[in-house]
Amino acid sequence: MEMPPPIEASTPEDLTREISDRLRSAIDGLMLQSFAPDMSKVMRDFPAAEAASLLRASQPFLRKCHQNGTLPEPQNTTGTRRSYSAKELWEFRQILDKQARTSGSYLPWRQDGEPLQVWQFMNFKGGSAKTTTTVHMSHFLALQGFRVLLIDLDPQHSATGMCGIIPEHEYGDLTIYNALTNLPDLHEPMEKVIQPTFLPGLSIAPAGVRLGNFQLESRGGGEFATRLQQAIGRVADQFDIVLIDSPPQLDILTITGMVAATSVIVPLAPSMLDLDSTAEFLDLASEFLATMAQHNQPIFFDKLKFLITRDEPKDGPSQKLVVFLRTLLADHVMANTCLKSTAIQDATFTKQSIYELNKRELNRDTYDRVRSNMDDVGQELRNMIEVAWGREAG
Template structure:
């Protein structure tokens, strides 16, 4: 397109570019297998299943023999093909080891937020949701970003697979709706549900802002009301908001009781995160003045997209640890070709059947992700009074 093009020519050109890109997305979607109809969660060996269930392999075999749990499928040669997550959760029920929150424990509602794009927000959200599902928790991931990146990592192309009526959009728009249940859908991970997003949420941002300006900041509680309508079904709800300080982001933070801030260890991202903290501080004060305070049980920062080969990034991580202290997670999500390769397939590292690059790269990525997510699991458990005795026994309290 030349610089002289304008009017209908520009519209036609943009339409053509969109059509080409859309064709590629459709192809990726077919290759990945869209959503729960075309994909399966990973299978686990009996050793890994025993670790997840909290029993020994011998105990699992014995339970299969006496009929307490169904025997796992086998190949023609008699070899176990591995346990699905659904089968592992049935084992947990048989052995009484489901880690669900107890009566009196609040649902953990975690906002994964930074006002700068490209910090790994959706990568953190989806890997955390799947990790917690593997551990046996009841999880719901709510995609609040019109870009639909978290939705995409479950194998969907948001604007192909969903209409606006299947997202948060109707709930923001219609004050008479009382529940978010209409938008909650099962994923191909047992125990993990999601509320998808697509481009229509972009309109909701402006519509909600106009209504807040006319009717007052109490409308920022709309998402909190929706989450309250479904929270009894879940232990942990993860919110992936847009990377901007808008009404949806404010609604997300108003609904959350925990805040996770991803920050890559670069000077630009550190500077942006510092600005985010300043804006968040001002927002907290303003919302408190309007009787709509933000209340977080914990706030944590996590270094993402870190390159261990770069001395400046290592120095910045050390600096952030000295500045933020215990608010900074010890573990770091390092830049990984395995994460990139999984994303290119519209999935996460937890879904890969095996290494895409090398076994060493794959194992390193799993170690980083598991370490970060384990720290966050502990933060969630600290919110639950029922976990106090166990956490003391583990030396956490």
């Protein structure tokens, strides 16, 4: 790597600006290498076995559908070997569901009477893998055929970046802030804020640094806590599941997420510092919930679940804490945990989820272990969502 020229700024404002410019240029360069020449993300193709698994079908069934003309051949076909784009799988779901004996077999969308599921991921301890987990769950559910909306409420906009969107480069700088603010010259309806992603089925209400302004505006009074709930209500009929990535603190943004949420997941690493921080976070959250109840605006959650992240099964001290948490909180702790993995860390370095990586990019055993783990966590979340709809868990 060629050494850049020395930084020669003489004032604090010039110094911070030059460092910011260098970092932004370097980040853009990494994205250019990792995504595509136009800096846009493209989802990888899926081999036939994986495609069949995502459709919850068998490979012989999929081959038969191509042979009898039920499904067109995928574009990427060489001889008898087929691989499928995410867009093709999304289109195949529409075709297969119309011909299925039971509606919803391939498109598991919510039906009349099944309420929109709004799940908030929150904690104010940094390093809990909150954003990483939220994005992975959004990718998992979209690949399962659900219509998913990811709302990034963190001004650091890490979830937005992992979905391939740079707010300051795209869409006229519209973010979720525009749907929350009541400033006439900045407010926009939620429909204009939401953007499609590179993954069919997944849309995002992106974040940006301007979200911090919402903190200041909320000090002027008004029904700020219900703003997100109202914004989601405008687009509720377009989605099955909404996932909210909250900032790592209990502020007005986290609070407006709590008001909108039907369920909450608290990602939690098994360490004493994380336990102590989470206890303090929940204590503050409890005070807010009590205040809302006193003002005749009680908040109810279908589920309040703790998800153990950065789990190291071979680490004795952390496993003692895992057992401690399960004993203390019982069924409020999710059965599955997110394993600590350098594969996940490496993927997020280039703003990717494990679902975007090909097996050949990692050691096969490592990939299978991490992918299986994320699938298990995602399936548990899906089961809870379907139970909330009154369905049997899949």
